[in-house]
Amino acid sequence: MGDPTDAPGGGPPQPGEDRAGGEGKKAKSEQRSLWKQLPILIAVAVVLALLIKTFLLQAFSIPSGSMQNTLQLGDRVLVDKLTPWFGSEPERGEVVVFHDPSNWLAGQPTSEPNVFQVVLSKIGLAPSADEKDLIKRVIAIGGDTVECRKGGPVKVNGKSLNEPYIYPGNTPCDDRPFGPLRVPEGTIWVLGDHRQDSADSRWHMDDPKTHGFVPVDDVVGRAIAVAWPVTRWATLPIPKTFEQPGIGNQAIAADPTGARAAAAASASMETG
Known part of the structure; x- marks a missing residue:
């Protein structure tokens, strides 16, 4: 009989052949395993995104020029x-997103989202087209007295605000003076930075439901940063003017006569 190693294709495999074959099978097995795990990885990513959207952060798109610049x-x-989940409430000077409190967006044009936008909105990477939200700056909070006379600055608890964030060429309130008004507890008074292009609290004082005040319960959260486009990356800190001494509610206690006048004006507005 001839040596089996002499036959074509016969004989034991060479050492390199066995190793290469094993590595090929291992690579194929890992590839199949990856494809099996991919749906799980995608599902985990979607769940994490939903949790982040619900409890941590959400992206919102700016639909108008009311907060320029x-x-x-x-x-x-x-x-x-x-932070709202832990009882934190809006503070003066913050830029906040809030649900439409009383049909403030009536008559505003709306666009139909495409499928891509709908998918992204579900996982928190794009704003929901179904949510009617607004974004403004908090000027006064519950218990504050706020006013702005034509030709003058906005005042909170008697303290004049220095507002460098107002759109160039705008006035603080010449198009719609207001107050003095006492902000009810559990609400906020909001204004847009582009004062002459913002349908903010001033323009809803006659609303029978809100009188221009936004319920804290309608606040989605504080806008903390501009994330897109990358050329505009920036944080949104509270302006220094809201940190001046005496702007807190203690200013009302120090001036009970002014507080009574403000309360009377607020009561008159609420029953009117």
Whole structure:
């Protein structure tokens, strides 16, 4: 009999052949395993994105020029949704996103989202087209007295605000003076930075439901940063003017006569 190693294709495999074959099978097995794990990885990513959207951060698109020049049309801002879960309430000077409190957006044009936008909105990477939200700056909070006379500055608890964030060429309130008004507890008074292009609290004082005040319960969260476009990356800090001494509610206690006048004006507005 001939040696089996002499036969074509016969004989034991060479050492390199066995190793290469094993590595090929291992690579194929890992590839199949990856494809099996991919749906799980995608599902985990979607769940994490949903949790982040619900409890931590959400991206919102700026639909108008009412907050220029702080925010531009088309900017994407990141909104902190976590701190409200721990009882944190809006503070003076913050830029906040809130649900439409009383049909403030009536008559505003709306666009139909495409499928891509719908998918992204579900996982928090794009704003929901179904949510009617607004973005403004908090000027006064519950218990504050706020006013603005034609030709003058906005005043909170008797303290004049220095507002460098107001759109160039705008006045603080010449197109719609207001107050003095006492902000009810559990609500906020909001204004747009582009004062002459913002349908903010001033323009809803006659609303029978809100009188221009936004319920804190309607606040989604604070806008903390501009995330897109990358050329506009920036944080949104509280302006220094809201940190001046005496702007807190203690100013009302120090001036009970002014407080009574403000309360009377607020009561008159609420029953009117």
